[in-house]
């Protein structure tokens with residue numbers, strides 16, 4: 435059965451007080467609309483249409499990698515029914531599903547039953563029982579319990595306002611039936627809007643079966659109108675994912691201080707201290723320990739590795755048993771092979787650190803290839819940039835680089851060689867032995883310290 439999804443996103447979003455369209459604001463590292471699209475994608479639809487009102491260029495730019503989206507503008511915005519009318523031409527003969535760009539947490543599992551109902555010819559509405567139904571459309575039933583209407587707050591009488599079952603807005607139905615109903619919705623109501631919810635009464639009139647499905651978790655249907663609501667939903671999402679990972683065998687020192695903004699995989703017996711943020715695609719093996727205050731983005735961390743506090747890791751591959759930090763920065767295309775160590779105030783960019791090699795203190799390693807068992811002394815710098823181009827430094831297995839050395843790339847340091855501390859190395863060095871470039875130490879016995887000039891006070 436073919437599926438056409440329509441995502442409504444034309445609302446003004448005035449209460450966000452933002453120059454950015456509301457649906458581009460981010461929740462757990464992904465835009466609100468991105469969440470709704472992901473839910474739609476999981477249902478393998480034949481077409482997805484987004485109805486927008488403002489910021490069309492910004493929206494198209496944000497989703498340029500999703501060429502399948504059919505964008506339809508709704509201007510002016512005359513209600514949810516009017517919004518769906520703008521997408522009528524995108525409907526294919528099967529099922530139509532209505533989602534919302536500002537309702538990010540709807541799960542495909544909660545939508546699947548609606549699609550089944552619709553495939554059987556019914557109109558399916560996702561509802562919820564809430565403590566405070568203020569502002570929502572109310573689900574009105576007859577004596578037999580059948581849904582007969584959805585009445586908006588502004589059109590509701592006192593008795594209807596007491597109903598606590600509300601309309602989430604999410605619905606599914608046979609697309610051709612919807613197309614027919616759209617032509618019959620009017621705007622004779624308190625807001626002079628074309629209400630999508632009027633299709634309930636049309637279904638009753640046409641004898642189309644109406645199914646209501648209650649959503650399991652209320653946050654799935656929560657819409658975002660303000661930054662406060664955004665922050666609240668962010669905490670809900672983070673709490674849920676923290677609980678999920680604890681259930682999978684991860685120790686979190688404080689689940690309230692652990693944020694995931696992307697897709698992660700975490701192994702068993704991983705211990706994560708407070709204020710750790712995982713962004714993008716992060717994979718963490720078994721028995722990894724992550725200290726407090728670390729940002730880890732698009733990285734892969736092997737079994738038993740230890741990330742000490744205050745590390746900034748992006749685009750790095752850290753193999754098993756490595757040690758990073760405290761206060762280390764690993765930039766994109768860094769690979770640390772097994773047992774390697776990158777320590778305090780060391781920055782590594784686009785470099786390979788071989789097995790059991792170490793750079794423990796105050797170094798910059800960029801565009802470099804280190805073999806195994808290399809030792810980089812404190813303060814060593816690869817001078818990879820000549821002001822115009824980047825050049826490579828190769829350090830062969832077992833080399834020992836003395837402290838405060840500059841390796842002026844392109845340069846190759848031979849196997850098992852030692853570089854004397856304080857050297858500036860501009861030429862390739864042979865294997866073994868010692869290379870150093872230093873001014874010979876002198877002693878000037880008769881030298882006197884400058885004296886303060888007394889005349890000038």
Ligand code: UD1
Pocket residue numbers: 442443444445446485508510511512513514515516517534535536569570571572584586600601602603628629630631657
């Ligand atoms: C709508 C429902 C209401 C339901 C509530 C759930 C109608 C008439 N009412 O209320 O029963 O309980 O959602 O939140 O459908 N939108 C457009 N174009 C428009 C108007 C709205 O695209 O012209 C989009 C908004 O961007 C938003 C969604 O539709 O994503 C809902 O709009 P909103 O004004 O928040 O909800 P109501 O119409 O008040």
Ligand code: CA
Pocket residue numbers: none
């Ligand atoms: Ca409205």
